[in-house]
Amino acid sequence: MLEVKNICSGYGELKILDDVTIKVGKGEAVAIIGSNGAGKTTLLKTIAGLLIPWKGEIKYNGVEITRTPPYKRVELGISYVPCEKSVFPYMTVLENLEMGCYNRRAREKKEESLERVFQLFPMLKERKKQLAGTLSGGEQRMLTLARGLMSMPSLLMLDEPSFGLAPKIVRQFYNTLSLIKDEGISILLVEQKAQYALNFTERAYLLDNGKILLSGLSQELLNNEYVRKAYLGVV
Ligand SMILES: Nc1ncnc2c1ncn2[C@@H]1O[C@H](COP(=O)(O)OP(=O)(O)OP(=O)(O)O)[C@@H](O)[C@H]1O
Ligand SMILES: [Mg+2]
Known part of the structure; x- marks a missing residue:
């Protein structure tokens, strides 16, 4: 590929x-x-x-x-999730996720992608109205990964x-990643x-x-x- x-x-x-x-x-x-x-x-x-x-x-x-x-x-x-925390701090979690699907193909599937991402990351659903800059470092990483998925990558x-x-968060991260791989x-x-x-x-x-x-x-x-x-x- x-x-x-x-x-x-x-x-x-x-x-x-x-x-x-x-x-x-x-x-x-x-x-x-x-x-x-x-x-x-x-x-x-x-x-x-x-x-x-x-x-x-x-x-x-x-x-x-x-x-x-x-x-x-x-x-x-192709979706690239950089190492640095790269959320938009003064936007909400939901707005950050929406920024991930600006291309047309992804925009058409926005609702579907949001649902899928919230299923993978229930924490983000609970906090969708929270400003991204107030999430913990690990949570911001999850958000960066989730945003990377909003573009419907292959x-x-x-x-x-x-x-x-x-270590506990890393394990969680890899568990989520294996669900993504299973797709x-x-x-x-x-x-x-x-x-x-x-x-x-x-x-x-x-x-x-x-x-x-x-x-x-x-x-x-x-x-x-x-x-x-x-x-x-x-x-
Ligand atoms: N913007 C830049 N301008 C000039 N040199 C750079 C730039 N970014 C990285 N480099 C240099 O390129 C080399 C490779 O860097 P790179 O970031 O790809 O390494 P890496 O394998 O990702 O390392 P790390 O594990 O520390 O992240 C390094 O010598 C670095 O100094
Ligand atoms: Mg590097």
């Missing part, structure tokens, strides 16, 4: 990603792991269209989107969803905490200094001695 081929990308003259090739199949959950500064966020931004690669090709459902603007990629079904890209969340939505997951990501996904890539160093079944990477030492804190 998503094919990223030989991508070189970065900021200005600064090359970060060097010849990166990854694939995500329909309904598949794939992880990108790697240390700070490896280029994980840069890769998601390039797929979302916030950065245009200077080499390589990106295809979605067989269509080339390498230079397609971000809003059109959202219409095609591919959900998540940048470090567990960052700064208490057939593909997931591309970036996690600093490789353990979570590798346990959730079927396949994974290890990004190191802008290059794909390893790839394979997540279970294999979990058992890989190098990955265990360098990324899972196992000695």
Whole structure:
């Protein structure tokens, strides 16, 4: 479904990603792991269209989107949930969710999407009239994820969803995420905490200094001695 081929990308003259090739199949959950500064966020931004690669090709459902603007990629079904809390603090929870479905395809299904999102996140339903800025950090993360779903994506890209969340909330988050996966939505997951990501996904890539160093079944990477030492804190 998503094919990223030989991508070189970065900021200005600064090359970060060097010849990166990854694939995500329909309904598949794939992880990108790697240390700070490896280029994980840069890769998601390039797929979302916030950065245009200077080499390589990106295809979605067989269509080339390498230079397609971000809003059109959202219409095609690609949703990017950034790491930072990115709610609109002075808007209500409901208004924040509505902001997620500005594209026509999603707008037509707004009521249906709202109902589905409220089912996944009952907390947001209870608080739909509350200003988003007054939610706790974890709740704002849930809202950011929920808003990402309002665009009716077929591919959900998540940048470090567990960052700064208490373990109990992380578990809740991943439970919700598996319900989303069960609906057939593909997931591309970036996690600093490789353990979570590798346990959730079927396949994974290890990004190191802008290059794909390893790839394979997540279970294999979990058992890989190098990955265990360098990324899972196992000695
Ligand atoms: N806007 C920017 N301008 C210039 N350089 C940037 C910019 N954003 C990131 N970089 C650089 O790109 C490299 C890769 O950053 P990136 O954010 O993709 O890493 P990451 O793997 O997501 O790291 P982390 O786990 O810390 O989030 C880093 O060296 C970073 O300093
Ligand atoms: Mg990052």
